[in-house]
Amino acid sequence: xxxxxxxxxxxxxxxxxxxxxxxxxxxxxxxxxxxxxxxxxxxxxxxxxxxxxxxxxxxxxxxxxxxxxxxxxxxxxxxxxxxxxxxxxxxxxxxxxxxxxxxxxxxxxxxxxxxxxxxxxxxxxxxxxxxxxxxxxxxxxxxxxxxxxxxxxxxxxxxxxxxxxxxxxxxxxxxxxxxxxxxxxxxxxxxxxxxxxxxxxxxxxxxxxxxxxxxxxxxxxxxxxxxxxxxxxxxxxxxxxxxxxxxxxxxxxxxxxxxxxxxxxxxxxxxxxxxxxxxxxxxxxxxxxxxxxxxxxxxxxxxxxxxxxxxxxxxxxxxxxxxxxxxxxxxxx
Numbered sequence: 001x002x003x004x005x006x007x008x009x010x011x012x013x014x015x016x017x018x019x020x021x022x023x024x025x026x027x028x029x030x031x032x033x034x035x036x037x038x039x040x041x042x043x044x045x046x047x048x049x050x051x052x053x054x055x056x057x058x059x060x061x062x063x064x065x066x067x068x069x070x071x072x073x074x075x076x077x078x079x080x081x082x083x084x085x086x087x088x089x090x091x092x093x094x095x096x097x098x099x100x101x102x103x104x105x106x107x108x109x110x111x112x113x114x115x116x117x118x119x120x121x122x123x124x125x126x127x128x129x130x131x132x133x134x135x136x137x138x139x140x141x142x143x144x145x146x147x148x149x150x151x152x153x154x155x156x157x158x159x160x161x162x163x164x165x166x167x168x169x170x171x172x173x174x175x176x177x178x179x180x181x182x183x184x185x186x187x188x189x190x191x192x193x194x195x196x197x198x199x200x201x202x203x204x205x206x207x208x209x210x211x212x213x214x215x216x217x218x219x220x221x222x223x224x225x226x227x228x229x230x231x232x233x234x235x236x237x238x239x240x241x242x243x244x245x246x247x248x249x250x251x252x253x254x255x256x257x258x259x260x261x262x263x264x265x266x267x268x269x270x271x272x273x274x275x276x277x278x279x280x281x282x283x284x285x286x287x288x289x290x291x292x293x294x295x296x297x298x299x300x301x302x303x304x305x306x307x308x309x310x311x312x313x314x315x316x317x318x319x320x321x322x323x324x325x326x327x328x329x330x331x332x333x
Contacts, residue, residue, distance in 0.1 A: 009229070009305075023253065040065040040276035040329035041110050043074060044283055044316055045095050047272075047323030048082035049295040056080040060108065060116065061317045063299065065276040065327065070314040071283070071299065075115040078106055083145070085131035086272075087138040088326035089157040090333050094119060094131075094138055095324060101125030101144045105155065105163070110328040120162040122153050130172065131324070132179035132186045132224075133157065134203045134332040139166065139186050145175035152201070152209075171199025171209040176270070178233060180226035181332035182251040187212065187231050189257075192220035194238050198249065198257065203332070213256040216247045223273030225280040226251060226331030227304045232260060234282045234310075237269035242287045244268070246302065246310065251331070264300035264310040271296075272325035280304060281313055286321040295319040 008021045019026045042063050048056040058080045061071040077095060084098035088110075095116060096105045103125050106116035122140060130141035140163060142151045150173035153163030174191030181187060186201045188209060196218040199209035219236030222243075226232065233247045244266045247257035263282065271285030283299040297319035300310035316323075 027252075040327060042274040042281055042325060042327045043093050043108075043110070044071065044272055044323055044325045045086060046077055046081040046084055046098065047284060047318075047320030049286075049320050056082050057318060057320055057323075059318060059320075062113075063281070063314065065274070065279050065281055065329065068301075068313050071316045073317060074113045075108065077116050078104070078118070082322040083128045084324050085126070085129045085140065086324040086326040087131035087133035087140065088328060088330065089133060089135060089138070090328050092157055093326045093328070094155075094157065096122060096131065096140050097126030097129055097142070099127050101127045105140075119160050120155065122163040123165060124149065124151055128175040130177050130179040130188050131326070132181040132332065133330075134181060134183050137203050139179075139181075139201070139203060141169045141172070141177070141179070141188060143173075143175045145192070148173050148175060166206055167201070167208040169199070169209050171197050171211055174220070176220040178222050178224035180224040180231040180251075181330070182226065182228055183332055185251050186332075187224070187226070187249070187251060189224060189233050190215055190218070190220050190222055190236065194218040194220055212254050213249065215257045216245065216259060219243060219245070221269035221271070223271045223282050223325070225273040225275040225282070227275060227277045228331045230304050231331070232273075232280045232302070232304070233257065234273055234280070235263055235268045235271045235285060242267035242269040242285070248307070260307045261302065261309040264312055265296055265298045268296055270321035272323045274325040274327035274330065275304075276327065276329040277331075278303060278305075282310070283316050283325065284320050284323045295321055
């Protein structure tokens with residue numbers, strides 16, 4: 001019998017279940033049917049562009065991930081913000097930090113539309129940090145770009161309150177990285193200056209990040225998304241241009257990222273992504289190789305379990321970069 005690689009997947013015809021191989025045994029993939037209050041929603045928040053004069057947005061817009069089409073207005077952030085990050089539970093989305101190294105955490109309810117409200121504060125300011133979550137904890141890896149910090153905070157999303165120390169980000173304590181999660185693991189990837197490092201934490205405990213593996217190439221300003229088994233890292237920037245690269249990992253194992261395909265929108269960076277159990281969607285961004293003002297409103301998507309190139313989904317309400325996104329159906333739930 002040929003050796004089975006870690007992360008391999010199969011359909012067990014006896015149990016009628018999907019399974020993955022962890023290097024020692026076949027394990028059943030957990031599935032769930034959450035109450036998504038009308039469907040899996042992806043929400044895109046804030047952002048900026050740099051025509052003359054520069055514009056920063058308080059926009060919150062949303063899409064229904066299972067369909068295709070243009071984003072609709074959801075409400076507003078408390079002010080114009082960019083270079084923040086986000087995490088979410090099945091009921092609430094959260095937006096934290098922003099330029100210039102803000103401490104505020106805002107929240108909204110996915111099933112309704114309306115403006116974000118105050119949740120609490122981080123232990124310190126964050127600009128271009130990393131956000132991820134499982135069903136109970138939201139994780140915020142802080143950054144104070146261009147300086148860096150290794151601080152990781154967590155909050156209990158069902159309540160309100162301030163961030164609590166989780167541990168240190170020893171693998172990706174840099175600006176403009178990205179994250180994703182399963183129900184147990186949080187993944188941190190990339191960063192500026194261009195890094196190929198992937199690290200991870202166990203969300204239910206406290207502690208520092210541990211090495212996971214490497215991206216296919218060093219980069220920053222990409223988006224991270226996941227379902228329960230796979231994490232995807234899309235786009236990014238390596239001087240002097242943006243990338244259309246999509247990498248993937250099997251979250252339950254350790255190892256380097258592999259090629260998934262290419263984005264439908266070429267050369268984008270400082271973009272944002274969110275997901276359902278079946279789809280990863282990515283929106284916005286900029287092409288640093290193009291003249292100033294080339295800010296994308298495009299949204300594209302891929303199906304997690306079938307590697308390949310992204311296809312067009314629709315458009316955001318405004319083209320912008322340094323926006324952030326989350327959903328009520330990501331891989332950590």
